[in-house]
Amino acid sequence: MTSTAAPDGGSTRILVVDDVPDNVDILEARLSSRGYQVVTATNGEEALERVGEEPPHLILLDVMMPGLDGHQVARRIKDDAKLPFIPIILVTALSEADDVVQGLESGADDYISKPYNFRELEARVRAMLRIKFLQDELDQKNRELELVNKRLKKLSITDGLTELFNHRHVHQLLHDEFERSARTGESIAVVMMDLDRFKSVNDTYGHPTGDVILYETAKIITETAREIDMPGRYGGEEFIAILPDTGEEAGEHFAERVRAAVEGHVFRDGATEVRMTVSCGVAAFPAPGTDTPEALLKAADSALYQAKHGGRNRVVRASQAEPAPE
Structure with a gap:
């Protein structure tokens, strides 16, 4: 043998x-x-x-x-x-x-x-x-x-470019966290963030530069977030952050840190340097008009609309915003 x-x-x-x-x-x-x-x-x-x-x-x-x-x-x-x-x-x-x-x-x-x-x-x-x-x-x-x-699971819930949670998974997380918040009585905040004049950047510098901006913006959001927070790419140049155990005021502070970091960042793609700004809308539950996950998301989106149309590069809270037009 x-x-x-x-x-x-x-x-x-x-x-x-x-x-x-x-x-x-x-x-x-x-x-x-x-x-x-x-x-x-x-x-x-x-x-x-x-x-x-x-x-x-x-x-x-x-x-x-x-x-x-x-x-x-x-x-x-x-x-x-x-x-x-x-x-x-x-x-x-x-x-x-x-x-x-x-x-x-x-x-x-x-x-x-x-x-x-x-x-x-x-x-x-x-x-x-x-x-x-x-x-x-x-x-x-x-x-x-x-x-x-595990890799397939990650791919199924992750945006390929930014490595944040993708649109579908963000909606699932929002529903899960909203239900948890309703059970425990803890607040939850949602921050919607949209890069200002991003289309003109793509038109001027091309999509590769636009991708660099999206990726680095996602990195800024991730670095600003806590470990329990859930940032995602909502679509195009729009981002979202779900913030457990967070009220509207604390959500505003998070959004302001992101806004300031984006404004102060130089986005570089080779020899190309670009400056960007971001507009943010913040909503929280419990609050009037945010009694469902969909209503909470709509309130944050309406606040984002006010930030965009109020001059951009700013943060607006849902309690301060007028309803967005249908």
């Missing part, structure tokens, strides 16, 4: 646990001659230490030991969620069915009786290692699938 390759490309490690030194020596010599790397322990506590230091690929575990017996060791290893799957073959001089059942119920994957039949022992070791390596491959595939699913 040739050396069995481990998943990481090194030699396969087998932990032999037995309180009888002669048994350890016999198993170590036999398995080493077959190309395995053998690690040994003479009691249950030492076995757990070896596993904690570097999990082996398989454990040959004697049942009858002083202190922690093989059943207890197997149970502790199998109950440790931080450990990978490690096949455990219980080695026992007992042959009663109840003893075998107890061993398997403790988490062991197989058993073999003393005195050893080495051909049988090696066959069981090979079988358990095949299961181990297949399980490791399955775990790796599952981790890769989980990572892909």
Whole structure:
């Protein structure tokens, strides 16, 4: 039999646990001659230490030991969620069915009786290692699938250019946060932000420069937001921020920080330098006329309309704004 390759490309490690030194020596010599790397322990506590230091690929575990017996060791290893799957073959001089059942119920994957039949022992070791390596491959595939699913999830809720939440997901977040706010009595603010005269920038400098402006504006909004805030790209040059546990006045302060940061920022695309401003509308719940997520959003949009038509580069609160024309 040739050396069995481990998943990481090194030699396969087998932990032999037995309180009888002669048994350890016999198993170590036999398995080493077959190309395995053998690690040994003479009691249950030492076995757990070896596993904690570097999990082996398989454990040959004697049942009858002083202190922690093989059943207890197997149970502790199998109950440790931080450990990978490690096949455990219980080695026992007992042959009663109840003893075998107890061993398997403790988490062991197989058993073999003393005195050893080495051909049988090696066959069981090979079988358990095949299961181990297949399980490791399955775990790796599952981790890769989980990572892909997370990336797909992120793509489904994220705007590709700005890396903010996209329009669809923002609406879902707004409904969720509004319901939470209505349950808890905490306020929630919505800030609508629109870059001023953005179309003329695109017409003058081209869409690549416009994309730089959109991306850097999104970065400004993200850096201004708290960890619990939810900024998104609402569409075109329009952005939104959902601010949990925030009233209209605090929402205005957030919008003013964004407005000032955009006004003071130089947007650069190669040799092109552009200055921009942004108009903002702020609304909050609870407040008159904001009793639904749609009404809250409409109130913030009406305030944004007033900011645009009141001279741009300003922040308007919904409580101060006139209704936008239909």
